[in-house]
Amino acid sequence: MSPSFIHKYNVPGPRYTSYPTVPYWDNDFSPAQYIDSVRDAFRLSDEGISIYIHLPFCESMCTFCGCHKRITKNHQVEAPYINALITEWKLYCSLFESKPVIRELHLGGGTPTFFAVKNLEDLINGIFSCAQRAENFEMGFEGHPNNTTRPHLQTLYELGFRRVSFGVQDYSDRVQRAINRIQPFENVSKVTAWAREIGYTSISHDLVFGLPFQTTSDVVDTVTKTVSLLPDRISFYSYAHVPWIPGNGQRGFSDADIPKDEDKRRLYETGRAIFETHGYREIGMDHFALTGDPLLEAAENQSIHRNFMGYTPNRTRLLIGLGVSSIGDSWTGFGQNAKSLEDYYQMLEWGQLPLSKGHMLTKEDLIVRQHILDLMCRMQTHWTDDAFYFTEVPEILASLSEMLADGLVAATPGGLIVTPEGKPFLRNICMAFDLRLRRKRPDTPLFSMTV
Ligand SMILES: C=Cc1c2[nH]c(c1C)Cc1[nH]c(c(CCC(=O)O)c1C)Cc1[nH]c(c(C)c1CCC(=O)O)Cc1[nH]c(c(C)c1C=C)C2
Ligand SMILES: C[C@H]1O[C@@H](n2cnc3c(N)ncnc32)[C@H](O)[C@@H]1O
Numbered sequence: 001m002s003p004s005f006i007h008k009y010n011v012p013g014p015r016y017t018s019y020p021t022v023p024y025w026d027n028d029f030s031p032a033q034y035i036d037s038v039r040d041a042f043r044l045s046d047e048g049i050s051i052y053i054h055l056p057f058c059e060s061m062c063t064f065c066g067c068h069k070r071i072t073k074n075h076q077v078e079a080p081y082i083n084a085l086i087t088e089w090k091l092y093c094s095l096f097e098s099k100p101v102i103r104e105l106h107l108g109g110g111t112p113t114f115f116a117v118k119n120l121e122d123l124i125n126g127i128f129s130c131a132q133r134a135e136n137f138e139m140g141f142e143g144h145p146n147n148t149t150r151p152h153l154q155t156l157y158e159l160g161f162r163r164v165s166f167g168v169q170d171y172s173d174r175v176q177r178a179i180n181r182i183q184p185f186e187n188v189s190k191v192t193a194w195a196r197e198i199g200y201t202s203i204s205h206d207l208v209f210g211l212p213f214q215t216t217s218d219v220v221d222t223v224t225k226t227v228s229l230l231p232d233r234i235s236f237y238s239y240a241h242v243p244w245i246p247g248n249g250q251r252g253f254s255d256a257d258i259p260k261d262e263d264k265r266r267l268y269e270t271g272r273a274i275f276e277t278h279g280y281r282e283i284g285m286d287h288f289a290l291t292g293d294p295l296l297e298a299a300e301n302q303s304i305h306r307n308f309m310g311y312t313p314n315r316t317r318l319l320i321g322l323g324v325s326s327i328g329d330s331w332t333g334f335g336q337n338a339k340s341l342e343d344y345y346q347m348l349e350w351g352q353l354p355l356s357k358g359h360m361l362t363k364e365d366l367i368v369r370q371h372i373l374d375l376m377c378r379m380q381t382h383w384t385d386d387a388f389y390f391t392e393v394p395e396i397l398a399s400l401s402e403m404l405a406d407g408l409v410a411a412t413p414g415g416l417i418v419t420p421e422g423k424p425f426l427r428n429i430c431m432a433f434d435l436r437l438r439r440k441r442p443d444t445p446l447f448s449m450t451v
């Protein structure tokens with residue numbers, strides 16, 4: 001790729017797990033209105049619903065991590081948190097006229113495997129005390145290779161989990177020291193083998209490129225070790241440097257230690273080349289999978305979807321987020337829970353859903369969201385149908401003129417298609433459609449860099 005493109009287009013920009021992006025949500029959010037939209041979405045969701053459960057605790061702080069977490073070695077925190085999650089879920093169940101059917105359930109974090117097996121079992125049994133599994137339900141969790149035990153894997157398997165993703169990040173000692181995460185290959189190899197023996201059908205590894213001190217040879221080594229374990233899926237995330245997010249703990253290295261621009265892009269391309277040699281195919285912005293993987297099939301038949309959890313092969317109308325900081329999505333609205341444990345517990349004690357902010361989508365938001373989703377998931381969009389046309393389309397095309405001239409996007413009749421050269425700049429292309437960002441550029445840092 002031409003370095004001049006990187007210099008031209010590498011700017012701060014959202015990852016578009018939602019539209020509008022969280023910083024652009026309305027300030028005057030009404031929980032009651034959001035709750036009504038959840039009820040409406042529930043009535044319409046014959047495909048079943050999705051649940052995301054955030055388990056925020058970790059024993060130690062990885063200093064690259066952008067997730068919402070609370071560091072503690074005190075495991076007394078587990079039981080009250082599990083009880084609160086079940087209380088929250090029962091509040092949702094009381095909104096619905098029939099027993100919820102769960103199509104997809106994901107445990108994320110933080111570190112789900114921080115919790116004792118028994119507590120995770122109580123959590124899942126609590127959820128299914130007032131819900132049932134859809135015929136084609138899918139359940140997955142994020143496991144930390146340093147603390148996932150065989151009983152974790154075995155018990156969760158018996159409860160119906162078939163997907164697991166392990167945080168790997170990078171195998172180099174120097175990088176691991178800089179991100180305060182010492183994690184030998186043996187640990188990853190062991191948990192991967194257990195998961196496979198037990199019968200998990202989708203084992204995924206998370207890697208990150210652009211970490212402090214990470215070199216091309218670190219990526220070669222990490223990716224080579226990763227493919228040797230043959231995970232079904234690999235996420236290869238671009239390091240998001242967002243040290244201004246309160247409490248995220250990104251520290252212990254300086255800006256100068258982080259690979260940038262063409263150096264960072266080279267790390268990605270180095271990894272991609274090795275994945276492709278080993279039969280992995282690129283999906284969307286940051287995923288790879290082996291042939292036959294449902295995510296790859298969904299990408300190929302264009303049914304792939306994107307939400308707060310990233311890319312998914314299923315599209316449900318309703319996503320309920322449980323736990324601190326979780327985000328729910330009723331398609332016409334978003335709602336995010338309180339970020340602090342104290343506020344989260346307090347609101348539940350008052351018998352309220354612990355929602356602290358959110359956004360109801362306007363007609364315009366819904367159209368823009370569809371375009372952004374189409375670009376992120378299908379690498380193209382169009383407005384030939386009146387329902388997808390909006391008055392700013394000519395203005396958006398004008399603002400894309402340089403990317404059109406550079407061959408990163410191409411015009412189609414009544415639409416746009418992202419070219420292979422344009423894929424690294426997908427976030428930039430989406431930014432052209434982001435009417436809320438166009439109207440008000442942020443005056444403080446909000447987003448990580450697009451490259
Ligand atoms: C799987 C873990 C992660 C989740 N998000 C991130 C990680 C590592 C990192 C991340 N996500 C966003 C940003 C902001 C900057 C950017 O590059 O765009 C970062 C560093 C986007 C984002 N994700 C959530 C919010 C509130 C935002 C900001 C708004 C936006 O850009 O859309 C919430 C969120 N992220 C994750 C989950 C599970 C989640 C919901 C609770 C995953
Ligand atoms: C859930 C996964 O999210 C990824 N992850 C966590 N923090 C960041 C960040 N700042 N930038 C990119 N990816 C990150 C890790 O790979 C983790 O395993």
Ligand code: SF4
Nearest residue numbers: 058061062065109110
């Ligand atoms: S990377 Fe995982 S273990 Fe490390 S701080 Fe983030 S959530 Fe916790």
